[in-house]
Every structure is written in structure tokens, then in C-alpha cells.
Amino acid sequence: MKLSKGANAPVPTSLLAVVVSWRSEHAVDAHALLLEGSGTVRSDRDLVFYNAPRHVSQAVTLDQEPAPRTARLSVSLPRTEADVDRIVVAGSVENGTFGDITGLTLTVHAVDGAVATFEIEDADAVRALMFGEFYRRDGRWRFRAVGQGWASGLAGLVTEFGVQVDDPADPARTTHPTDPFRLHRSARTSPSQEVRSARSATGAQPDPAPPGLRDRHDLAPVRHFPHGSFASDPPRRSAQSAREDGATGLTSDDVVVQRFSSSDDDADGRTGQEAAHNRSDASASVRPRTDLLDRAETAATLGSYRPVDLTRHTSETAPAAPPPPPNPDLADWHSDPEAPERLRWWDGTEWTSATCQHHPPSNRHCARCGHPLRRKLLGGLAPCQRCELEIEEYLTHWHTQAWRVLTTHGPRGPVWAALWASLRYQRIDADAGRRALRAVALSYVERLVTFTFADGEVQHAELELFEQAVTELALGGPLIEDLRRRMHRGRTLSRLRAGDLPVVRTPGLHLDPEEKVHVDLPATHVRQLARGPKLTEGRLIGSNKKLRFVGAGAGTEMPWSRIISVHAEQETVVIAATSSRGGGTFAVADPDYVAAALEGALRVAKRLVLTPGQRDTRSIPQEVKAEVWQRDGGKCVECGDGHYLEFDHVIPLSRGGATSATNLQILCRSCNRAKGARI
Structure with missing residues (x-):
């Protein structure tokens, strides 16, 4: 489909190739930005460009070796995270403007060929251009042709969508260490002020502040204990000497220190990771940090804290860096490329300064801290009590944060990844x-x-x-x-x-031309008479044209145009029609299935099938569901059971009840079935 500026077209939810082509002697770079509902990136990692050619979710990948006079992006819509609302496709030029480029065309290819083409013939004299965007609509994806330009180039374009751009000409810029658990701190508040405010809010006594947390004039000495050290009064040693002999390790305190370390490090070069709180016994050494995932969630939500460097890195200009680990998308400990005898933290993008001692596998020593394991009285080795205590206390607070992440973000996305990265940082299985x-x-x-x-x-x-x-x-x-x-x-x-109905073979039944049967099963017609219910055994047959009931010595048939509604009630299917002979109550083996199939046939016949992403009048907004769940405590209000729960209308919809928080309640399956349509 050929698109003009501002037009849009549906695209399949599959792997797509976006190809930008031109005829003139210019070099065009393609870029992509993944935006949330607010129209901005979630973090700076949502920018895909020449220095970051692949998104962490693998939803967008930049081809670094495209054909001549083309630029190519691979967009995997099934891999796009649920909180990504739009994917912007843009381009930039370093020499000249888009007004000088001839034959500029964007084409979206699916597996069976091109699905959308946008020829940009009237581009302005700009250095960056937004070609178009993929966006969600009613549960499906569409592509819109835009053609909007930025004279300020790539920096102006990405800044428009919330990316923080690094200015290499600014001498005051500071490079921060990349740590997924570092707090995103406002520039107005010093680290020491944050710690003092947190201590005063909880009423806790202030701990001796490590170098990354105290003011520059506060130069009181601190101690640093390696991970697993529980000596009652170990000798004082500097962080530098601890690092030189490989004794540096990690505790939950070390994580907190490293999160706060930034440009506020001491003038002597020590970082927050290289200093820890002064501890005198084993209980103090395993003090849990309850705010670890709070700060990790803030970090993942607010995004990267280092501005994006738009300077193109080549083999001559790129800084020398160790090669990435085998699985570069996962934040974890790996063997340090510069010192294989120790481990170094890889944050999913680059190596950080966090290191710890590597303990070779041994049956006699703890794999986490390296301490000798105590022998049991009856043989065998007991687990490391020190690590067990530390892990138990850490997990006590970690699982509380995990529940909050589950109920707000679900088991996916950067916040969920940060949750598990915090476990790996603590070296917990x-x-x-x-x-x-x-x-x-x-x-x-x-x-x-x-x-x-x-x-x-x-x-x-x-x-x-x-x-x-x-x-x-x-x-x-x-x-x-x-x-x-x-x-x-x-x-x-x-x-x-929704109308996706099976076709059933019915030998011996006379059908009209082009008639297809969707339901054919035994049923009992129930009629309420003055002397009691009258039961008639027979077959209930539903096709795309009419509904039939064939019984012993009796039978009825009625076109769908004369049927009003179909619904399941208790163990029967109730059919309402414009005449008494067409409707009725039928007892069947699976009333829910039969009612759904007949309702689908009715909707198809009357062209009432719902489009994908829409709901009928029973739809309950998510905020109402959450309010009712919170009010009722996630349990049945009748019996208190916590399993097989359902939302129930106190006043049923059939009797005019509203879909609101005051008319909804949580019931278990058995209590809901017992209540039925009663008030």
C-alpha cells in the first residue's frame, strides 16, 4: 500500500523489515525509538542507533551492513514489550540535509512482500527526519507515515522523545558508573543529605557514612570488610590494598554503597563500592537493605543516568574495552577479562568497576564466600551458616519487593529484570x-x-x-x-x-443450500406447565441459518433473525425469541459450550461479532478490578477462600445492575454458582 504523509495502514504482528532507500550520493543513518504511552522513551536504552544497534528486548535491530544506498531496521512486533506503545522510525545525515537527497523512500516488508511504502518527495532542509511510526490500535499494529524534520539533527530528534544526550563539548559533564542498583538522585540533594533524611524518617541511628555518601569535608576513616568476613575486630586496611590482594567482596551493604557512588566520590579516587559500613560482629555484617529494589525499580523506570553519546565510534575512535561475556544481554558476574582470578559485574551493556573474589568449586568450601564448611556429627558437610543467614534475611525483604513488582509491572520488563539482577549481584541462586x-x-x-x-x-x-x-x-x-x-x-x-465456529457433519439431515451446521447434540426441552415441568428428549441443531430442535413426535425451527438472545443458566441453555414456539429452555451436557456456540452463530447471522480488542457491556475497567480486589482482600467475601475467585455483580446485569466497584464483589466459584442470578 502506498502511503501519503499522515496516512496509516495496518501491518501484520510479525517480524518486519523497514528499508530506507535513496538514489543520491549521501549517507543516511536509520534509528528507532521505543516509546511508552506518554510519548517518551522509558530509558535511554530505548534508542536504537549506530552506537547501540540492538534493543535489549530484541524488538528492534539495526542492520550495520546494509546494501548500498539503503538503511535497514528489523522490527519484531511479537517481541515488543507490552508497555511499548509506539516505535518511531527516523533517520539522520551528517553531511548535507534531507532536502538534498533524491528518491527517498521508506518501505515496510513482511514475509509475503511489501505492506506499506512512503515516498518522501518534499523533505525540508533538515538533518534529522522522522519517517513514520508503528503504533497500537485496538490490539493490533498500524504504521503511520509522518515525514517530520528537525534542523538540530539527531540530537534534537531524540531529545524530543526524552533521551538525554551527552554533550562532549561540555567540560563539566561527569561519567557515572553503570550499576543497575544505583539511585537516580536529584542534583539538588547531596548524598549525605539523602542518607540523613532516610535515617531521620525511620528513626534509625545513622551509620558511619562511606566515602561515596559523606560530604567532602567529612574525611573520617572507614573500614571495609570483604564478603563473608566475620572477624570480631579485623585489622584496618584501605580499599586499595583490599583490591590489590583480591580480597574485595560484596555484601548487601556494598550494593547500597555502590548504588550511591557517582561524581560525589572522594578526591582520593575511592568509590562507594570500595568502602562499607563499620561493622563489629556477624549480625551487623548481614544487615539487610530494604530499599534495594525500591532504588532498582526507580533506576529501571527512570532509565539510564548517563547521557547518550551520539559521537560515532569507529575502530580508531572507540575506547579500548574488554570483550563482552558470552551472554551480553544478562547482567551477571563473569570472569574479569583483565584479571581472570576474580569476578567482575557486567550490567547488561558494559563492564562495571564492581569486582569480587572468585572461589573455585570445592566440596569443602562455600561456593559463595569461600569459607570452610563445618562437618556434621554423623558425616557430611553442613551448609555455610553465615551465607544462609545473610541469604535468608535478604530474601525476607526481597520477596516483599517482588510482590510489589508483580502487581504493578508483572513478571516482565526492566523492573522485573532488575529484581533478579539484584539476586545475582548478591550471588544468591x-x-x-x-x-x-x-x-x-x-x-x-x-x-x-x-x-x-x-x-x-x-x-x-x-x-x-x-x-x-x-x-x-x-x-x-x-x-x-x-x-x-x-x-x-x-x-x-x-x-x-466471536464467531470462530466449528463445522459438524450431520448425515441424514436435510440442509438448505450453503447451510453449515455448528452444533448438533442431544438436548432435553424443558417446558414449565401447571402440572409440572414437561421434558422432551431430542436433538438441538444450530446452523449458520437457523436453530432447530428435533424431538420425539415434535420439532421446531426458527431463523436467527427471530432469536433475541442465548445464555447459559444453571445446567441449561435459555433461548429467548420473538415467539414462544422458537425459544425455550434446553438441558444439555455442557451448557457453557453450547451457549457460546449458539451465541457466536447468532452474532454471525446478525453481524454482531465483536472486533478484536473490544468488549461488550460486561467489561470491567482494570482500575475497578484492582479497587474491588484491594477492598475484599483478594478473598471470597462469603467463605474467605482464596482459590478459584471470580468477580460477581451483586445486582446481576440481567436485572439492571451496574458495572461499578460498589456493585461488584469477590466470590469463589462455588459461592458464585450458589448465588446464581439472585440479589
Whole structure:
């Protein structure tokens, strides 16, 4: 499809190739920015350009060796994170302007060919140009042709979307260490003021401030203990000497110190990581830091704290750096390229200054701290009590932060990655974290399923979100399998209501031309008479043209135009029609399935099928769901059960009840079935 400026077109949710081509002798660089709903990047890492050619989610990748007079971007829409609302595709030139370029064309290719083409014939004399953007609309992706320019070049374009650009000509700029747990601090507040404010707010006594946290005039000496050191009164030693003999290690205190270290380091060159609090016994050495993930979440939300350097790095200008580890997208400890006898922290982008001692595998020593393991009385070796105490206290506060991350961001995105990176930074095994998270993980999955079924519709994206959460949290067991079956059945019923109907073979039944049968099963017609209910056995047949009931000695058929509604009630399917002979109540083996199939056939016949991303009048906004869940404590208001929960209308919708927080309550499945349509 050929687009003009301002036009848009749908694109498939798949892997796409965006190709920018031109005919003149110019060099055009392609760029991409991943934007959230506010129209800005979540962090500086959401900019894909020549110095950062691949996004961390692998949603956008820049081809660094395209064909001549072309620039190419690979855009994977299925890998795009849920909180990314738009993907801006732009370009820039270093010599000349876009007004000098001839034949400038942007083409979006799918697996079966070009899906959108935008020929830019009237580009202004600008050095940066926004070609277009991918954006979400009703659960699908579309591409819009824009053609807007910036005379200030690439720096002006990316700054418009919230990227902080480094100015190499500014002599006052400061390079900060890259640490995923460093606090994003306002320039108006000094580190020492932050610590004093935090201590005064909690009523705690102030700790001796390490070099990165105290004012420059406060030069009181501090001690540094390597990870796992519990001597009651070890000799004082400098951070430099500790680093030289490889005794530097990490505790939860070290993480806090390193997070705050920045341009406020002491004039003698010591960083916050190289100094720790003065500790005198084992209990003080394992003091947990409850704000670790608070600051990690702030860091991941506010993005990078170093301005983006737009200076193109070549083999001559790029600073010499050690090669990345085998898995460069994961923040973890790796063997230090400069000193293989120790470990060095890789933050997912580059090597940091954080190091710790590497302990070779040994059955007699703790793999985390290197201390000898104590022998058991009956044989074998006991686990390291020091590390167990430290890990237990850290996980106590870590799992509280994990629940907050789960309920706000879910098990995905940069905040979730920072949560697990904090465990790896503490050298705590991921299985220990999953064991600590199992209770809150089950609560999160049950909450997710309850929210999904609140409006009676299960979309494909919601099913994928459930499977992703179960996989990420490593959950299993009968409860998870039952929830999985419920989600898949809900998805099947939703597809039936949306018109995705099966075709059933009915030998011996006379059909009209082009008539297809979707439902053919045994049913019992229930009629309420004065002397009691009358039951008639037969077959209920629903096709794309009419609804039939064929019974013993009796039968009815009615076109869909005369049927008003179909719904399940208790163990029956209730059909309302414009005449008494067409409607009725039918007892079937699976009323939910039959009602969904007949409702889908009715919608198709009357062209009432909902488009993807829309809901009917049962839709409950997410904020209302969260309010009701918080008010009822995530439990059934009748029996207090916490499993198989559902949202219930106190006054049913069929009786005019509103979809509001005051008319909604949490009930378990059994209590909701017992209540039925009663008030």
C-alpha cells in the first residue's frame, strides 16, 4: 500500500523489515525509538542507533551492513514489550540535509512482500527526519507515515522523545558508573543529605557514612570488610590494598554503597563500592537493605543516568574495552577479562568497576564466600551458616519487593529484570529466589486469572500472558494445571462467541443450500406447565441459518433473525425469541459450550461479532478490578477462600445492575454458582 504523509495502514504482528532507500550520493543513518504511552522513551536504552544497534528486548535491530544506498531496521512486533506503545522510525545525515537527497523512500516488508511504502518527495532542509511510526490500535499494529524534520539533527530528534544526550563539548559533564542498583538522585540533594533524611524518617541511628555518601569535608576513616568476613575486630586496611590482594567482596551493604557512588566520590579516587559500613560482629555484617529494589525499580523506570553519546565510534575512535561475556544481554558476574582470578559485574551493556573474589568449586568450601564448611556429627558437610543467614534475611525483604513488582509491572520488563539482577549481584541462586516467591507467585497467577474472567472474555494476549507468567515463575502442580485448563477453556468459549465456529457433519439431515451446521447434540426441552415441568428428549441443531430442535413426535425451527438472545443458566441453555414456539429452555451436557456456540452463530447471522480488542457491556475497567480486589482482600467475601475467585455483580446485569466497584464483589466459584442470578 502506498502511503501519503499522515496516512496509516495496518501491518501484520510479525517480524518486519523497514528499508530506507535513496538514489543520491549521501549517507543516511536509520534509528528507532521505543516509546511508552506518554510519548517518551522509558530509558535511554530505548534508542536504537549506530552506537547501540540492538534493543535489549530484541524488538528492534539495526542492520550495520546494509546494501548500498539503503538503511535497514528489523522490527519484531511479537517481541515488543507490552508497555511499548509506539516505535518511531527516523533517520539522520551528517553531511548535507534531507532536502538534498533524491528518491527517498521508506518501505515496510513482511514475509509475503511489501505492506506499506512512503515516498518522501518534499523533505525540508533538515538533518534529522522522522519517517513514520508503528503504533497500537485496538490490539493490533498500524504504521503511520509522518515525514517530520528537525534542523538540530539527531540530537534534537531524540531529545524530543526524552533521551538525554551527552554533550562532549561540555567540560563539566561527569561519567557515572553503570550499576543497575544505583539511585537516580536529584542534583539538588547531596548524598549525605539523602542518607540523613532516610535515617531521620525511620528513626534509625545513622551509620558511619562511606566515602561515596559523606560530604567532602567529612574525611573520617572507614573500614571495609570483604564478603563473608566475620572477624570480631579485623585489622584496618584501605580499599586499595583490599583490591590489590583480591580480597574485595560484596555484601548487601556494598550494593547500597555502590548504588550511591557517582561524581560525589572522594578526591582520593575511592568509590562507594570500595568502602562499607563499620561493622563489629556477624549480625551487623548481614544487615539487610530494604530499599534495594525500591532504588532498582526507580533506576529501571527512570532509565539510564548517563547521557547518550551520539559521537560515532569507529575502530580508531572507540575506547579500548574488554570483550563482552558470552551472554551480553544478562547482567551477571563473569570472569574479569583483565584479571581472570576474580569476578567482575557486567550490567547488561558494559563492564562495571564492581569486582569480587572468585572461589573455585570445592566440596569443602562455600561456593559463595569461600569459607570452610563445618562437618556434621554423623558425616557430611553442613551448609555455610553465615551465607544462609545473610541469604535468608535478604530474601525476607526481597520477596516483599517482588510482590510489589508483580502487581504493578508483572513478571516482565526492566523492573522485573532488575529484581533478579539484584539476586545475582548478591550471588544468591535463582532457585532460592523462586522458592521464596512461590506463595506470592501463586497469588499473582490466581489474581491474573480472576481479572481475566471478570468480563467473561479470554483473549489470546491474556492467555499468552498467563503462560509467560507460569514459565517465568517456574510454577507447576495441580492448581496451576487446573488454572491452565480453565484459561484454555475460557479462550475456546471466547472464540466461539466471536464467531470462530466449528463445522459438524450431520448425515441424514436435510440442509438448505450453503447451510453449515455448528452444533448438533442431544438436548432435553424443558417446558414449565401447571402440572409440572414437561421434558422432551431430542436433538438441538444450530446452523449458520437457523436453530432447530428435533424431538420425539415434535420439532421446531426458527431463523436467527427471530432469536433475541442465548445464555447459559444453571445446567441449561435459555433461548429467548420473538415467539414462544422458537425459544425455550434446553438441558444439555455442557451448557457453557453450547451457549457460546449458539451465541457466536447468532452474532454471525446478525453481524454482531465483536472486533478484536473490544468488549461488550460486561467489561470491567482494570482500575475497578484492582479497587474491588484491594477492598475484599483478594478473598471470597462469603467463605474467605482464596482459590478459584471470580468477580460477581451483586445486582446481576440481567436485572439492571451496574458495572461499578460498589456493585461488584469477590466470590469463589462455588459461592458464585450458589448465588446464581439472585440479589
